[in-house]
Amino acid sequence: MDHTLPPKTQSELLKRAQAIAGLTIAELAQRQQQAVPEQLLHAKGWIGQLIEQTLGASAGSRAEPDFAELGIELKTIPLNANGQPKETTYVCTVPLNDLATSWQASWIRQKLNQVLWLPIEADPELPIQQRRIGSAILAELTPLQDQQLEQDWLEHMELISTGRINEISAHHGTYLQVRPKAANNKALRTSTDEEGQSIQTLPRGFYLRTRFTAEILNQHYIS
Amino acid sequence: MDHTLPPKTQSELLKRAQAIAGLTIAELAQRQQQAVPEQLLHAKGWIGQLIEQTLGASAGSRAEPDFAELGIELKTIPLNANGQPKETTYVCTVPLNDLATSWQASWIRQKLNQVLWLPIEADPELPIQQRRIGSAILAELTPLQDQQLEQDWLEHMELISTGRINEISAHHGTYLQVRPKAANNKALRTSTDEEGQSIQTLPRGFYLRTRFTAEILNQHYIS
């Protein structure tokens, strides 16, 4: 089995995801003829990319969901020893220019509207090879989630569009954070301040807090 | 002013509480002719007792609210620099024998049914003398709080009455915890295990988590 071609239907995508549920990372890597890194420090996105490759996501695309034709985004969720999400989830870059858009039309909402969530064991005690892939969850934003995300997004965009991006900290937002997304804290990018002057600022990304992904899991595995 | 006599009415109690709102501990201590300790490490209950004395609570009584005739219990709430409760709140000892009672008739519920909460600044940066007393809140248990506390209480009492008290940790209970309440961890007391044998165990107390007292504060100071 070597799924390099994108799945043609939602059902085909789900079938592929179900087929890898329960596998260890070592088993999946072998199928894909990949070597498993000893640690993720120097291979941070590796597992996500292994999964993308396996399910046939169109890698490297921009401003589009991973499965563009199906309108589905793929996201892995690292789980701690307790089965809870261990990290926030990166969604996409925060636009620093091109601010005149609505939540409905925004890039981030296009990505989050329909997501295939794939929980993956990530207890640091567990060697990467032995970590198991969980059962995929295909979830559409509920009206309530949509509303809550929109509210967070509006607050962030208000600050950005009034040139106060440097006032944003990761403390803002109920579900959605804005945090640095860069090679390091020297990687600056041009934005615009309150008086229309150019300013240098760190590039940022939108991240979903763990409380959001924890709710997704709870809604689907009522234990 | 020296209120050593118990207040005769609820209104008199509230008047006394309002009269000390805004005072510093130093000011109140002077009125009561008490010396303020430099630190609370060796005077842990001192502020609570200063307040009791001031408001005319019947000190040292047992199995009864502080203002027995009014059915009102007095509790101070230490606040951190952010105005949030800093500690859990001790309520009363957990009965290790005498287990055949209902929530309605229980000692703890008698105490919690009507409480005069008194917030007091307790930021460790602030010298004890300068800490201020807040505005008192007289609160009756809401039906929802009553239900939630009952559920926690039932779970704890189930474990105690089946001799599994040593399985209880402070992790149990949504609002109500059971934790050690003793001079030290060698102070043992006799209880009964599953087969009716005597066992030695630490004496325990019921404590309200800060999330409970935080809700009390939020309901009354909508800020």
Next chain:
DNA sequence: AGGGATCCATGATTGGATCCCA
């Protein structure tokens, strides 16, 4: 530079242990 994410120092929380008084 955008997409795939995790790292990890530091601050916040917690809960077992402890302290004084009558």
Next chain:
DNA sequence: TGGGATCCAATCATGGATCCCT
């Protein structure tokens, strides 16, 4: 011993910083 509570080491959570790939 019951009532008045706080202490504080250890754990948890967080969010600013960082890493690889195309």
